[in-house]
Amino acid sequence: MNRRLLGVVVLAAFTLLAAVTAGAYAGRQATTTTLTMWSYDNQDPGLEPVLKQLSKDFEKSHPGVKINLVFKDFNSLVGTVPRALASGSGPDVTEGNQGYQTDAQLVKAKLILPLTKYVKKYGWDKLYAPSTWGMFRWTPDGKSFGKGPVWGIAQTGQNVVAFYNKKKLRQAGFNPNKMPGTFAGFDKLLGQLRAKLPDGEPVIMEGNKEGYGFIHLFGGIWGASVKPTAVRNWIYHVPGSRYDTPGTIKALAKLQQWGKAGYFNDDFNALGYDASATEFAKGNGVFWIGGDWDSTIIKTGLGAANVGVMPIPPGPSGQWASIGGLSGPWHISAKTKYPDLGAEWLNYVITSSRAKALMYGQQQIPSDRRAKAPKGDAYLAQVGKAFQLVANDDGLLLYTDWASPSMYTTLQNQFQLLLAGRTTPAGMAKAVQDDWAKFDKTLR
């Protein structure tokens, strides 16, 4: 009797186990979900290893979910993503680019989803200052920038700052711990350095091959003579905004003068942005003015103790300003089958404490303004402080090329012409404003 009962129990147990296993197996088969993410944050060191690690973590906590991360360089991602999304076989979640060239297009063609629902669900509204959200807002017709629903969310804060080689400053007789606090003082320091350095050695190492080197560098000079709100309004196409103002022309003239005075390496148009950071990290030039996302390259080359980080100091207004904003906006495809899962992944890679720790580990500043840098990393603290100086002063100028689909090429060409002395500051200002006005007409 006992034995028979045991037999029945064992049999029943086996049957149950088999059923459960089969059920679970079938269940897993049915829910294997692959999400494809496109990113151009392919810098390593940088965000690439962060995204890879976080996606692995996400797969672990979500059995049956596979994250397929695809990294492309910026230009090829931006050039292909609208058509990939339209085809229906494109990414589920992708980076776009703020501004009229890419995001306006994605919104207008209804290729991405508004994130309103997820902003509420995950409390994303606390991530950034209200004015910062402007760069993700569009009216659904893709015409008005800075207004309407939120369509994107970003991972890191970005800021163009001046990195300086402390050893070189000391050798030239300057105290790297007493850097100028005004633009006039900074400008004077550059002149003095030019006089003291040997002829072949640049004061500022610059890489403009891709064309954005000077777009970035100019922000610090520009911010010293115009109001940041005026710049942002111009990018957002607020009616009546202009580029060809006396303040901008004065700033362009200053940049041209820096070029004429030989502050830059003479091969700037043939040298890539990251390559110029690498050159600076090897000890060429006293300053490198560029994105804080390259700070690891510089730290690795020069050693954290030998690098100083500061935004280009403010003009007479005293307001800190520089080109910067948040990193590329993440979007959820309007054609994805798993928008909620995509949003969950975004929430994880942007707001989780694990994500922030990994980002700081790569010297990237998390976009969440509540994030606190780990203590004891003086270099990272400098980079973070430079970002906060500008961000808290409402001085992030955003990226000028967002202002029209062709603005990137126009600025690239005009800065190259300006630095070569082939156009005047006023001539450049007019050409840029013409591009803006031509596009502005299509928005009215």
Added chain:
Amino acid sequence: MADEGADAARPGELDPGAPRKRRRGPTRAPGDPRNIGWLYVLPGLAFYVLFTLAPLLHTVYYSLFDWDGLTPKTWVGLANYSEALRDSVLRDSFVHSAILIVYYAVFPVIIGLGLTAALTRSAIRGFRFFRTVLFLPQLIAGVVIAQAWTWIYASEGPLNRFLELIGLGSLARPWLGDFTWALPSIGAIGSWVTFGLCMVLFIAGVQKIPTSLYDAARVDGAGPVREFFAVTLPGLRAEILVAFVLTTINALRSFDIVYNTTAGGPGGSTIVPSMYMYQNAFLYNRVGYAAAISTVLAIAIFLLAALVLRIGDRGEHQ
């Protein structure tokens, strides 16, 4: 796909049961083209229509719209073309192309002729080796060539190092970042890529020239130079024409080298029509205007090729 097309066409073309056709058969003179000829060209024709003619017409159609490639199109008629006529960037790009033709077509033909004269006049040891090595640039992908030359032209690259070595350091410069020199630098890459093609064409052509002509020239006391101008050059007329047409088309279409070396910079000094078309289609979201540019470019290539062939023909009849 082409076979299916052929099958589908068979019943109409070739119906063995149709008596009318059989009756008409003998009325055709022997040697007259038969309708069945169409059947033979059908597969090729289908491919041509599907993959060349249809996209071409489609492009012309798109050029009549204001279209971002994604949202609905707006008919604008010839507005894109009238804008193209007034567009100074497009005009510049054609000027740059004209300069590139000198580098992509004229120089390679001259270099190719020189090499042909040198390589064919007397038996050279390792002739095949030289021919292969000189032809090699033709076989390398454009992107690879562009990367290699970007490195050669770099500020600290081999070219500048070499100039410094021979005491011409003052000429060293960042070639691809220089307003004056960027376009000639790209042109030089083009010459390097295409001269091998010209040479191979000419060497093949020389082998067709009857040796009796050379013997006659030598008996008449012609030296190598005279022999080249009196026998080789006229004998290569057809090959030179083909070389000119191919390399000119190459020059006008060049995209990969420009995109991967300067992307049109500095300051637009190396922009070419195909690059500008790419920018409009993929960066500025102006597919309609890009289609208009590519139509203009196609017409320009067609006219230029026709012109070259016509010049060649006229020479032949004189």
